[in-house]
Amino acid sequence: MAGIPRRGLMKFFGAGIVAAGLTSVGVGHVAGSPHPAAAQAKGRLRRWAMVIDLRKCDGCQSIGKPPQCTQACIEGHFAPEPMEWIQIYESPLDAEAKATQFLPTPCQQCQNPPCVNVCPVAATFSTPEGTVLIDQQRCIGCRLCMEACPYDRRFFNWGNAPLPPEALFLEYHPEHQSPAIRGTVMKCDFCPDVARAGRLPYCAQGCHNGAIYYGDLEEDIATNGFEVVKLSKFAADNNAYRLKEELGTEPRVRYIPGHGELVGRSPKKKGRLPTVWPWQRLVEGARTWKR
Amino acid sequence: MEALERAAPATTRDWTARLERAALAPLVSTSRRYFVWVGFLVLVIAWALYAWATQLQDGLIVTGMRDRISWGVYIASFVFFIGISHAGTLLSAILRAAKARWQLSITRMAELITVVALIVGALFPFIDMGRPDRFMNLLWFGRWQSPLIWDILAIATYLTGSTLYLLLPLIPDFALARDRLGASANRFQRALFTTAAVGYHDTPSQRSALDKAMTTMMIIIIPVAVSVHTVVSWIFAMTLRVPMNTTVFGPFFVAGAIYSGIAAIIVLMAVLRRILRLEEFITITQFKGLGYLLAAFTLIMGYFNLQEYAVHGYKLEEGMPFHFAQLMTGPFWPLFWTYILGCIVLPGLIVLYPRTRNIRGITAAALLALLGMWIERYLIVVAGFRVPLMPYAPADYAPTWVEWSILAGAFALFALIISLFTKLFPVISIWEVREHRGPEPAPASSGLASGRIRAVGAGVLAFGMIAGSGAGLILGGQAGAADPIATRIEVALPAKAGIGQTVQAQARLVDDKGGPVAGAQLKFSASLAFLGAGGRVALVEALTDKAGVVNVEFDLRTAREHEIRVIFSGNDRYAPSNAAATLTVTGEAQLYVEHVGIRVPGLNEAPVVGRAEATDQTGLPLLFAQLWPAMSGWPIALVLIIVWSLYGYVAVQVAHISRAEQSS
Secondary structure, eight states: OTTOOGGGGGGGTTHHHHHHOGGGTTSOOOSSSOOHHHHOOSSOOOOEEEEEEGGGOOTTTTTTSSOHHHHHHHHHHTOOTTOOSSEEEEEESSTTOSSEEEEEEOOOOOSSOHHHHHOTTSOEEEOTTSOEEEOTTTOOOOOHHHHHOTTOOOEEOOSOOOOOGGGGGSOOOTTTOOSOOTTOEEOOOOOHHHHHTTOOOHHHHHOTTOOEEEEETTTTEEEOSSOEEOHHHHHHHTTOBOTTGGGOOOOSEEEEOOSSGGGTOOTTOOOOOOOOOTTGGGSTTOOOOOO | OHHHHHHSOHHHHHHHHHHHHHHHHHHHOOOHHHHHHHHHHHHHHHHHHHHHHHHHHHOGGGSSOOSTTOOOHHHHHHHHHHHHTHHHIIIIIIIHHTTOOTTGGGHHHHHHHHHHHHHHHHHHHHHHOSOGGGTTHHHHSOOTTOHHHHHHHHHHHHHHHHHHHHHTTHHHHHHHHHHHHGGGSOHHHHHHHHHHTTTOOOOHHHHHHHHHHHHHHHHHHHHHHHHHHHHHHHHHHTSOOGGGOOTTHHHHHHHHHHHHHHHHHHHHHHHHHHHTTOTTTSOHHHHHHHHHHHHHHHHHHHHHHHHHHHHHHHHOOTTHHHHHHHHHTSTTHHHHHIIIIIIIIHHHHHHHSGGGOSHHHHHHHHHHHHHHHHHHHHIIIIIHHHSOSSSSOOOOOOOOHHHHHHHHHHHHHHHHHHHHHTTTSOSSOHHHHHHTOSOOOOOOOOOOOOOOOOOOOOOOOOOOOOOOOOOOOOOOOOOOOSOOBOEEEEEEOOSEEETTOOEEEEEEEEETTSOBOOSOEEEEEEEEEETTEEEEEEEEEEEOOTTSEEEEEEOOOSOEEEEEEEEEOOOSSBOOEEEEEEEEEEOOOOOOOOOOSOOOTTTTOOOBOSHHHHHHHHOOOHHHHHHHHHHTTHHHHHHHHHHHHHHHHHHHHHHHHHHHHHHO
């Protein structure tokens, strides 16, 4: 535990419950501050979306580092070990897995989200901008949402997550989810707060190949930081698909099929480096867990 | 009561007297072994509490559960205990409604199992919660749409109903204990008997009120019990996971619940019969009656397993080959085959084979059935969640000492509550048995054939993905050494457009002499900026026709003055060129409205933050759209109101019994 004042931010006990009160029966509502997106009632709302170009993802093999999108996300969100909110799965392309593709998988931000449907306390909710967020100050830790998610994109704080000291100074918000709260569920929040500030989400910033396009369906635009594209045209021209489309979850994340061919990866070159949590050495004796 | 006894012949009176003595004796005499037994149970529970305290202190990290298999022994045991709670419903309601009589001497035990199993079972989701301190959130923020809330509502309704149904037939027996035990009961017992008897003196009006109340409960408790286990199955069946994404789960769980419920009564009846010396009143008749029911349910369970594995096994959709392999030959094979062969096939054979169809044999069959149903719940939870959802290596789960300790504590608590209850009320419903005096002949055996459960073995097929190779588009270029010919583009474009409005544009590519250039690609683009990046954004491309003309359509959703640029990149013969035109795009309407899947009021309506989205998704006026999610639970609320009104009716009948005494 190394004497880090991790209990200092437990002020949320009770406060959130009282603040939200009975006025919100049935309707999701973030305890405390009103949702920033809900505040701008007039004008056009952003509808955040993502297009991931698998032709440009080589799992960071070429630079000999762990996947940089995951690393940027971890360092930006202080995501506790072993949570990879955007995870690079290596998916076989044939029956014998002689060829593989890398599949960066953030939360798919479903528009018919199974996780939101099953939550007993509306701790996880859809926002007008189309993101699915979690209010960890309301979550009761029943993990029904984790059973419901067909993409394995939800993570539980089984113990006291080791965090770097600076994480403890952050003010909690469902759009940033830090510092982590034991006994609650976390996941990719799609970084709408970062985007509203005019920057790309951490994962898209971290990708040196520009494989991750973050965009807005309302303005029909997306960017990977290098180029700007018309989202609908970009997705259609490149035969973009969505994961497990047949389940009817209506994800906001689209994939352009590929296996890193645009950045010179052979599909037969397998394996990527494991993700690291850079502050682990700072938190001595901390007890982490495996997924 | 006196009148009843006077009317009866002498032999009946003897039998009745023995029944009353045997049933009431445990209430006033307690052996030393009882205290040793209770002390042992308390120790086990204390150990479980220590384990739970460890879990509360360190979090769920002390369990074997992790993200991929995030439910384990706790939820499996929850389903198991809720399952055996169906004992009471089956015996007290279904058999009573069918006017069977042989079961009357064990209805009390069955109802007791129901109440205690529900109390113990309901603890597990609480123990399983990551934030038990936020339990009240379920009340403050509860959503009609969540299977967990359905569970809570259904279990609370069932627990209330079964408690009523346990207490109602107890009223005459409490009255009997009040009248008979007198000074031999201690002060607390006397107070309990007097209060709980609600002044019952078996007057005709009291008898009529009791009959009405019991008939009401008999009818209402059956659908409530069926709903409970259906809803429990829905915490699994409402997910999109492969082995659980099936419609058979509801009835499958109900059948399994009744199967384990029958087994639980047989075991409890065998134990209490020996300890409380009730051999005369609980005989082979009751064991055979329940044994045949058990055998019938082995067939039903076999049928459901066939249904489950044949339908999944025939199609072998993605994930199922893995699931079949892990169950039948993989890490779960000892559990799976123990369950199928040892706990479904074997109990049926034991009961149906005449030489083992005795009390010992039927009790052994019941123990196997209980073990099997726990294994089945464990397999549904753990093996079900082990099927990978994404390309990752399957996770593993092994319960830790904390989970085993809490499970042991739950069984100890179950036994402890039942042990304590044997000191508070007679475990045989004296008045009901007395009225149908004497043991009934055994029910005619119906020649049940043993269930041959065939699990359909599945060969593992791997689906290969065919990687499509893109065909290269070969454009025949004409090699020429001459200088390329200069070109020029003429653009025709409206000056204004609304956001998202289709803009029709025309462009013409001509060479330096004004002649048309055919078959050349023209690219339309706009300059856009987003999240710190900016540049030319491709809008549309087209090839020129013989007149050198392209007609295209595009839309823009960014409100501003755009410079639409048309670019010809040049080829071997013609030099590149470009042209631009201005297009002013205005408007502030919301264009992108998500049309999500089917929304069933009260079932899968999601909570939504903010007003705009609520209006968009339902298409209803603002106020109504906001109220709708809160009101959408009306089908559930209606059912609850009906059930609880009937409970209220039963309570009124009990009040009648009490008032009838005061007036007499």
